[in-house]
Amino acid sequence: MSETDGTEGKPTTIYLDHGATSWPKPPGVSDAVASALIRHGGNPDRGTYQMAVETARAVRSARGGIASLLGVSSAKDLVFQPGCTQAMNLVLAGLLSAGDRVVVGFSEHNAVARPLHRLAQRGVEVVAVSATPSGIVDVDEMEREVRRAPTRAVICQHTSNLSGAIQPVADLTDIAHENDAIMIVDGAQAGGHIPVDLSALGVDAWGCSGHKGLLGPQGIGVLYLREGCEPDELVVGGTGAGMSEEPLQPKVRPERYEAGTMNTPGILGLGAAAHWLAEHGSAQRGLEEALTRRLHEGILGIDGFTVLGPKPGEPRVPIISAVHESEDTGRIAFLLDRQYGIACRAGLHCAPWAHRAFGTLKSGALRFGIGYGNTSEDIDCTLDALRRIVGGLE
Numbered sequence: 001m002s003e004t005d006g007t008e009g010k011p012t013t014i015y016l017d018h019g020a021t022s023w024p025k026p027p028g029v030s031d032a033v034a035s036a037l038i039r040h041g042g043n044p045d046r047g048t049y050q051m052a053v054e055t056a057r058a059v060r061s062a063r064g065g066i067a068s069l070l071g072v073s074s075a076k077d078l079v080f081q082p083g084c085t086q087a088m089n090l091v092l093a094g095l096l097s098a099g100d101r102v103v104v105g106f107s108e109h110n111a112v113a114r115p116l117h118r119l120a121q122r123g124v125e126v127v128a129v130s131a132t133p134s135g136i137v138d139v140d141e142m143e144r145e146v147r148r149a150p151t152r153a154v155i156c157q158h159t160s161n162l163s164g165a166i167q168p169v170a171d172l173t174d175i176a177h178e179n180d181a182i183m184i185v186d187g188a189q190a191g192g193h194i195p196v197d198l199s200a201l202g203v204d205a206w207g208c209s210g211h212k213g214l215l216g217p218q219g220i221g222v223l224y225l226r227e228g229c230e231p232d233e234l235v236v237g238g239t240g241a242g243m244s245e246e247p248l249q250p251k252v253r254p255e256r257y258e259a260g261t262m263n264t265p266g267i268l269g270l271g272a273a274a275h276w277l278a279e280h281g282s283a284q285r286g287l288e289e290a291l292t293r294r295l296h297e298g299i300l301g302i303d304g305f306t307v308l309g310p311k312p313g314e315p316r317v318p319i320i321s322a323v324h325e326s327e328d329t330g331r332i333a334f335l336l337d338r339q340y341g342i343a344c345r346a347g348l349h350c351a352p353w354a355h356r357a358f359g360t361l362k363s364g365a366l367r368f369g370i371g372y373g374n375t376s377e378d379i380d381c382t383l384d385a386l387r388r389i390v391g392g393l394e
């Protein structure tokens with residue numbers, strides 16, 4: 001069995017990589033994806049024949065359901081994007097220009113860190129603030145930095161894809177607005193895993209993957225833009241509204257930010273997932289919380305492990321990242337997969353800034369993401385396997 005050969009070993013029976021992408025999907029999602037290929041043909045908001053009109057109606061209904069799940073009162077303010085990466089690129093490139101100053105959380109994912117790095121090369125000043133030991137952005141430092149000089153935007157992830165910490169987004173939004181800055185949030189790991197009410201939160205822009213906690217298919221995500229927050233478009237082209245002789249992108253939402261043929265299978269799948277979450281989300285979150293705590297306490301009970309971020313019982317999303325004092329986390333992940341059929345992820349998780357803050361840039365961490373479909377047996381099997389691996393019994 002080789003560490004580079006992905007085909008050998010025990011097949012995956014326990015899936016604990018929900019932080020990367022959720023699997024399996026709840027009832028209704030794959031049927032909705034298939035319905036886009038079987039029943040909902042035509043191009044939504046393009047043709048006027050019955051099938052295209054019906055498909056446009058299905059897309060509208062999906063948008064409405066997702067908006068209502070996320071507390072967005074006007075569904076046109078929620079635009080479909082291929083994912084959170086694209087949503088963050090749109091917002092950052094569309095709102096910031098040379099001479100702007102932004103203050104950003106210490107633990108941003110590369111979906112934010114890399115576009116910001118590119119903007120910094122083009123003259124945007126990027127100031128990063130540090131964190132408490134639990135991996136929570138230091139609110140006082142954020143406030144000091146925002147007050148220090150005119151600031152165009154405060155940027156922070158809603159929850160961490162490394163430590164699972166939930167960031168104080170409401171406080172940061174107040175700080176931003178009191179200082180005439182806009183608040184931009186990467187919500188990739190928040191949607192579905194914690195209740196999100198974007199109107200109440202008051203943020204200006206919030207992006208989210210559809211395929212993680214929102215339980216939809218890959219290739220679809222959403223971007224909420226508060227009315228009045230008007231980034232330049234990242235992509236311009238054909239839309240279902242606002243046709244004119246001049247080749248100008250229409251300014252109406254959502255079409256302005258949705259040029260090109262829509263991902264109807266992804267949208268309908270995400271709509272079905274939102275429908276499921278509206279009914280079962282609260283019970284699912286309760287289960288995730290209990291399983292996360294079970295795993296967290298179990299890992300802390302195994303010699304040599306530490307867990308990054310909040311302590312057991314403190315608020316977090318269902319992500320547990322652990323390091324071991326002597327065992328390589330890449331080797332542990334490999335053995336979990338090949339010997340036990342347990343899927344989790346080692347490495348830097350596209351979050352080198354966060355690893356630097358935790359001092360784990362060299363070692364990386366072993367990340368377990370809990371979600372739909374997991375059971376307490378999954379957690380207990382994983383803990384048994386970890387005990388055997390670090391005890392040399394694998």
Ligand code: PLP
Pocket residue numbers: 019020082083084085086109111157159160161186188189208209210221350
């Ligand atoms: N932001 C965070 C915090 C993430 O964890 C991820 C995905 O891992 C992303 C952004 C990128 O999301 P997407 O896969 O939807 O582009």
